[in-house]
Amino acid sequence: MTKKDIASLLHKKLGLNLKESARIVDKFFEIIVETLSAGEDVKLPKFGSLKIQDRKPRIGRNPTTGEKIDITSRKAIVFRPSKILRSKLNSDKNEEDKVE
DSSP, X not given: OOHHHHHHHHHHHHOOOXXXXXXXXXXXXXXXXXXXXXXXXXXXXXXXXXXXXEEOOEEEEOTTTOOEEEEOOEEEEEEEEOHXXXXXXXXXXXHHHHHO
């Protein structure tokens, strides 16, 4: 699903005009990026949370050549799904397993 798809769904389900829907979606993601850039966590109830995590420097390996490479420390975004989302995903999977 793309941002355009989300804007289209807002347009259809809420009756907003398409340009306004696209602006809402763009602003939503802009706010998330700004919040994460400021070092704050983003928590979306019933969906999950986005957190910034510091990764330590380490030695990696080029899989093609086998050459060792120094990987510098960096920040990474980590998504953790909510219990509600996790249980919904797993219950759907379990129902598919029962059908087979």
